[in-house]
Amino acid sequence: MRTLVLNAGYEPLAVVSFKRALVLVMNEKATVVEHVEAEPVWGTRRTYDRPAVIILTRYVRVPGVRNVPVTRRGVLRRDGHRCGYCGKSAATIDHVLPRSRGGADSWENLVACCLRCNNVKGDRTPQEMGWELRYPPAPPRGGQWTVRGTERADPRWEPYLALAA
Known part of the structure; x- marks a missing residue:
């Protein structure tokens, strides 16, 4: 079971384990915003709801802009597993400007591509x-990209991740 952690300003920060979230709540460093409809957790002094979303009691400064690393899985996810050329189901990625011609491994130069288009295009430009x-290929945006672990988001997280988009 995983829990979404929000900064004091409701900005999504991270996804942590249920145990880590409960420790933050027990130490009064966070409060439960959304909980799971299940049996509560019994502590020595009181009972706690099983947290699905928690918010920190103090604001944590996040350093700089978070860059999303370029990965094959990320490019496919960004493009919805659809070919950037024909729109069919994509399982590979393609360099718009081929690597042999100086094309970089960047969000702006990579697109999801079906096997047929990738083979036909070869070492040429579109x-x-x-x-x-x-x-046009571009870096992904939104909380689901900057917060690790939100690929398999809990439905209760949706309103909080939408605020970050």
């Missing part, structure tokens, strides 16, 4: 093929 991208 312009040379007469193809057009369905959308």
Whole structure:
């Protein structure tokens, strides 16, 4: 069981284990915002709701802008597992500007691609093929990208992750 941790300003910070969330609540460093409809946890002095979402009692300063690392899984997820050229189901990724021509492994140069389009395109650019991208590739945005562990989000987290988008 996992718990979403919110900063004092309701900004999503992290996803932690149920045990870690309960320790934060027991030490009065956080309070439960949303709880799981299950049996409560019995402490030595009182009972606690099983936390689904907690909020820290003090604001934690987050250093700088969080950059999302470029991964194959991330590119496929960003593009909804749809080919950037034809729109069919994608299982591979493609460099818009091929690596052999100086193309980087960046969010702006990678798109999800079906196997057929990837093989046909080969070492050429979309312009040379007469193809057009369905959308311009860009870095992903939103709380579900900057907060690790939200890929498999609990439905109770949705309103809090939407605030970060």
